Amino acid sequence: MSLIPTLAETVSRARADLRMGLPVMIGGHLAAAVETLSSARLEDMRRLGRPVLAITQRRAETLKARAYDDGLARVQVPQDADLPWLRALADPANDLRTPMKGPLFTDRDGDPTPHMAALALAKSAQLLPAVLVVPAHAPAGLTVLAPGQVLAQLAGEAALAPVAAARLPLLSAEHSRLHIFRPDDGAAEHYAIEIGDPPRDQPVLARLHSACFTGDVLGSLKCDCGPQLHAALDAMGQAGAGVLLYLNQEGRGIGLANKMRAYDLQNQGFDTVEANHRLGFEDDERDFRIGAALLKRMGFAQARLMTNNPRKVAMMENHGIEVTQRVPLITPRNRFNTGYLDTKAEKSGHLL
Numbered sequence: 001m002s003l004i005p006t007l008a009e010t011v012s013r014a015r016a017d018l019r020m021g022l023p024v025m026i027g028g029h030l031a032a033a034v035e036t037l038s039s040a041r042l043e044d045m046r047r048l049g050r051p052v053l054a055i056t057q058r059r060a061e062t063l064k065a066r067a068y069d070d071g072l073a074r075v076q077v078p079q080d081a082d083l084p085w086l087r088a089l090a091d092p093a094n095d096l097r098t099p100m101k102g103p104l105f106t107d108r109d110g111d112p113t114p115h116m117a118a119l120a121l122a123k124s125a126q127l128l129p130a131v132l133v134v135p136a137h138a139p140a141g142l143t144v145l146a147p148g149q150v151l152a153q154l155a156g157e158a159a160l161a162p163v164a165a166a167r168l169p170l171l172s173a174e175h176s177r178l179h180i181f182r183p184d185d186g187a188a189e190h191y192a193i194e195i196g197d198p199p200r201d202q203p204v205l206a207r208l209h210s211a212c213f214t215g216d217v218l219g220s221l222k223c224d225c226g227p228q229l230h231a232a233l234d235a236m237g238q239a240g241a242g243v244l245l246y247l248n249q250e251g252r253g254i255g256l257a258n259k260m261r262a263y264d265l266q267n268q269g270f271d272t273v274e275a276n277h278r279l280g281f282e283d284d285e286r287d288f289r290i291g292a293a294l295l296k297r298m299g300f301a302q303a304r305l306m307t308n309n310p311r312k313v314a315m316m317e318n319h320g321i322e323v324t325q326r327v328p329l330i331t332p333r334n335r336f337n338t339g340y341l342d343t344k345a346e347k348s349g350h351l352l
């Protein structure tokens with residue numbers, strides 16, 4: 001029956017539910033993102049069973065909570081814990097001002113897969129990875145999923161379909177086209193800027209650019225994204241051909257709201273990697289398979305990739321695009337971005 005939602009559609013719906021503050025049912029458990037949970041819903045969930053707060057191992061390390069499962073800690077929620085208590089565990093903004101939240105006790109027994117699936121879903125919704133989980137029967141109207149299904153769907157690769165394309169003269173190159181691609185999993189669209197008419201049977205000068213609202217649009221001095229974007233387009237314009245993929249993976253995949261949380265932590269003295277970890281994220285949550293898939297979709301098999309990030313080269317090679325050359329993309333330093341660039345070189349292996 002084609003009118004019944006597919007797994008991809010149900011997961012997409014669940015993502016939207018969490019963002020709105022609505023719990024979803026995962027493997028016989030109610031799961032609600034702490035970031036969007038209301039106190040009324042917290043009370044109702046608490047009445048149904050024993051609540052556990054699922055956080056990532058990264059966040060657990062900062063909170064000194066034991067993580068017994070791979071990448072996950074299941075924190076026991078005390079009887080008197082209220083919404084501010086949950087929020088303080090979810091959000092590191094006030095960690096330094098109010099360091100003592102514990103002692104925190106964590107679960108070791110029982111099946112952790114509903115909690116793992118709930119965290120993966122919160123991350124994919126670009127919410128803080130902190131989810132209240134309560135064993136319960138499904139109240140009517142909530143989205144219902146099996147944990148294995150959620151994990152498999154989120155680990156899978158979305159199919160990207162071309163939606164629209166048009167000629168778009170640019171300052172860097174008058175002969176350019178903008179292509180829009182839409183994934184079939186309800187996630188963000190991605191763009192390809194095709195400069196000139198790059199021959200499909202030769203290595204294309206290519207750049208995988210991850211969205212950076214602050215750098216690309218506002219001209220932020222904290223990172224190198226804006227200058228890199230324009231340097232790449234200029235180089236393609238000068239070469240007469242190239243493809244810049246503009247991937248909507250703001251903040252290395254954590255979303256703009258979380259990136260601003262990370263910036264706030266950076267203002268408290270943490271570097272870009274530490275800030276991501278304190279929020280409960282990995283250093284880099286991007287899915288680089290999308291870049292390879294888009295280039296293949298556009299008919300390319302080989303690229304001269306403009307990047308300083310060896311991981312991008314490796315990911316392209318592992319997903320069917322041969323990188324015949326890595327073209328460095330070095331942009332000027334200033335007093336606001338120099339620490340960020342040093343951290344990228346020291347901790348993320350960038351060749352700067």
Ligand SMILES: Nc1nc2c(ncn2[C@@H]2O[C@H](COP(=O)(O)OP(=O)(O)OP(=O)(O)O)[C@@H](O)[C@H]2O)c(=O)[nH]1
Pocket residue numbers: 208209210211212213223225228249250251252253254259262263272276306307308309312344350
């Ligand atoms: N989480 C987080 N994301 C950031 C920070 N600064 C910049 N970003 C994001 O980092 C991404 C930068 O991506 P890219 O420039 O494509 O990638 P890169 O890994 O630096 O590699 P190359 O530029 O290709 O060498 C963008 O999505 C930015 O929004 C930060 O401090 N924290």
Ligand SMILES: [Zn+2]
Pocket residue numbers: 212214215216223224225226
């Ligand atoms: Zn940036």
